[in-house]
Amino acid sequence: MRVVITGASGFLGALLAGSLLRARVLAGVPITRLVLADRVPWPGSQGGTDPLVEVVHGDLTDRVDEVFAAPVDVLFHLAAAVSAECEAERGTGAGRLDSPLPVNLPALTVSIAEVLATLRQIAGDAVADLVTIARDPVVEAMVGSWPADFDNRRAAALGLRPDPGFETVVQDYLSGPGVEPPGQSAPI
Structure with a gap:
């Protein structure tokens, strides 16, 4: 089973990734690939050396083709543009109504x-x-x-x-x- 976690470096994403890495199964089905996607590097040191893990670092809007290049069996979409980040980007073009980021x-x-x-x-x-x-x-x-x-x-x-x-x-x-x-x- 190929599992993708967006927002894998966040609070919930890191906890979920750690739990799945320890269990190596989800709903009784073995995990064959765990894709950890986030704008910032994933904090779990074991993920970098575990052959089960693929770390995708960068803006999801730029890396979406890579993340979804292979079929995904389970997606945990935990990525979010948080308040402070959105406010910091105001005026840089990221906050326009035609942007892929939310209002x-x-x-x-x-x-x-x-x-x-x-x-x-x-x-x-x-x-x-x-x-x-x-x-x-x-x-x-x-x-x-x-x-x-x-x-x-x-x-x-x-x-x-x-x-x-x-x-x-x-x-x-x-x-x-x-x-x-x-x-x-x-x-x-």
């Missing part, structure tokens, strides 16, 4: 205090009091790379609008399938 959707900027206030409002004090605030340099670096302001003109031109507030985002999540309302637990 950045309208977004909200909320503080941790606003998130916790919404949690307290929706789930109650007992749930909100479970949150512990602790500094984490890795998280701070990641969040610090995100833009604080968004230019949503292209998305607005397509008729896309941001959520009115963070409470709406949480309520939409809670109304989704498999999510139990606050204070209830799923049956065992």
